[in-house]
Amino acid sequence: MRASPSDLTGRARLREAALRLFAERGFAATSARAVAAEAGLSPALVMHHFGSKEGLRAAVDEEVLARLGTALRDVPADGDLMGSLGEVSARIFGADPVLRGYLRRVLQEDSPASAALFGRLLSGARTELERLLAAGGGHPDADLRWAPFQMLCLILGPLLLEPVMQPNLDQPMFDPQVLAGRSAANQRLLRRGLLGADPPGPVEPPVGG
Amino acid sequence: MRASPSDLTGRARLREAALRLFAERGFAATSARAVAAEAGLSPALVMHHFGSKEGLRAAVDEEVLARLGTALRDVPADGDLMGSLGEVSARIFGADPVLRGYLRRVLQEDSPASAALFGRLLSGARTELERLLAAGGGHPDADLRWAPFQMLCLILGPLLLEPVMQPNLDQPMFDPQVLAGRSAANQRLLRRGLLGADPPGPVEPPVGG
């Protein structure tokens, strides 16, 4: 539960409004005046609190990364290996459309910060794959160099392509059930494609991902 | 071979300059003045030829879709099923960084035109998959609803993520050999993951990857 807008500080209200508008329209297409109007405040207050529009962006980035970090930290590390990954993506992507939109915007920039964020996701995928291979015995000629990238493409692809993908679907892409089904399909594809093994346990977990 | 810039009409030079700058910086971040300067012409000429900046965008879109269409039309339809898809993506994405950048920009918009373009790619993936399943006998519990999307995510993911992916790699992502290796890995993943069958031919090309 989040505090109502009027309960927040001016600074926080500006940051929340910026997060919303940046996620919706992108950074360049969002004016400082629009952010201030969305927050019900004066444009000059943006400069007062953040120094510049770029400073506002930095503050929003920091906030988003913090939320992302807590969401990633709360995932149980002892889950059914790759299942945890689906749970993470479901928790992050499914829950908050604003966060989703902002992450989409960030991932399609070419700033060093964006590359670093992707690097973190990449290393996460790598360790997840190593655990998977150690437990299941990797397929001999599976190309392990590209496997983490394939994993990330399967997870991040729908996030990045949401605006063009959704009009070609009849259900909301990030509805929990739809997301669960897609995530399960991804797990099956990776399990069979990289390990050559069918999933051992029940065919698919209810939420699983 | 393409004609040198000075040989082209003013209209064509403006369109080419716009394609270059739109691909590099995005539409919103590119001013009509910048396009005119890149083409060595007057900003007013943009309005004279295209009516508005949006008209210029439409002309560029049309041109890009035409080039894309010819590239897709030239692919042999009798190839080794999914191999043709890798060839197509290699031909389109590997060859022209500008076209690549522009396609990336288009795919992350949410205009109806972008959704329609994705729809075309989706139907292409669907027919490709149907051919694949008819030839190889699909795996019983493969989620055929998501399979085409997975296919597209694997192909378009690196295109969309290039700016954040490249800094985490030591080779140019769209170097022909690297791209061939990645494409082969995608084919193996899809073959094994969706069909449960190992590839019949040679295990993998030397560079693989």
Next chain:
DNA sequence: TCCGGGGCTGAACATCCGTTCAGTACGTTG
């Protein structure tokens, strides 16, 4: 009570934007 400082504002600044317009140069047509 006075005072200082931070949150906050309205008005203004220079700059860039997309677009308009009058007008020039030029090849073609009559």
Next chain:
DNA sequence: CAACGTACTGAACGGATGTTCAGCCCCGGA
């Protein structure tokens, strides 16, 4: 030759943008 349409330009317009600044209100401390 004159008339014309087309490619093209320089200068300007109104408006939006990021940013600055002097000054307001109001609360806590002296």
